[in-house]
Amino acid sequence: MNYIQVMNTMTLSALAEPNRLHIVELLRDGPRPVGEIADRLRLHQPQVSKHLRVLSDSGLVEVHPIANRRIYMLRPQPLQELDTWLESFRRIWEQRFDQLDDYLQELQAKEGRSDTIE
């Protein structure tokens, strides 16, 4: 079977915001409580909470409440899906240089085949 890869835009738009991308990159080094994220990225706590909510809604992070604090941690799944989606492009990177030629041949063939309009 040849599954057609369709990508989820929620993941992409969550990552597209620079501060959120930074948060994700920070969490790559391990789980962090909200306050520490705010400190390290020099953001105000409320904005960090809001960004974390978006990341959480898109499944990119999960929370672990510990006492007073809430520890945020990366969830692999969405990034793995992104990886799988990219997989479907890898084969193309190799044949790349033939693509345009192929298209042109296809085009010529079509026009040579008949003079009438398709």
Place this chain on the structure above:
Amino acid sequence: MNYIQVMNTMTLSALAEPNRLHIVELLRDGPRPVGEIADRLRLHQPQVSKHLRVLSDSGLVEVHPIANRRIYMLRPQPLQELDTWLESFRRIWEQRFDQLDDYLQELQAKEGRSDTIE
């Protein structure tokens, strides 16, 4: 050397728009002129042109004018960079289950070390 992967948000926000993502997924199958993209995705030509401009600005596609038409084609680079960026997360997917424990240990160590405020 251990390069810290930083990702470009232009690529991500270009891909985050559903119609643009569809265009990219369509171009995965080969180069296409604007009109055909519009037909296949049932979009109006002007919007397609506008989306293609965004994709072009972010380096995701390149144009090849052929007579009257302009053939758009994927450029591998931005997707490859995305792939490289994801690479930096792969190691995490394995140690994942230890992460939270590690963090808690770290936390305990810190608190056990002294009673004074840091």
Place this chain on the structure above:
DNA sequence: ACTTTATATTCCTTGACAGGAATATTCAAA
């Protein structure tokens, strides 16, 4: 019971961006 600490939520304003409609540009064909 308060007070403090950590985090989340709400309200407001502003800017970016997507789609629609109309128009401009470019090239080819007659």
Place this chain on the structure above:
DNA sequence: TTTGAATATTCCTGTCAAGGAATATAAAGT
């Protein structure tokens, strides 16, 4: 050199999302 086909651009409008400021909530310490 006018006409037509393919594509790009402009202008307008509405929507949505991000940041700031203030406030709410929740748990811990005293």
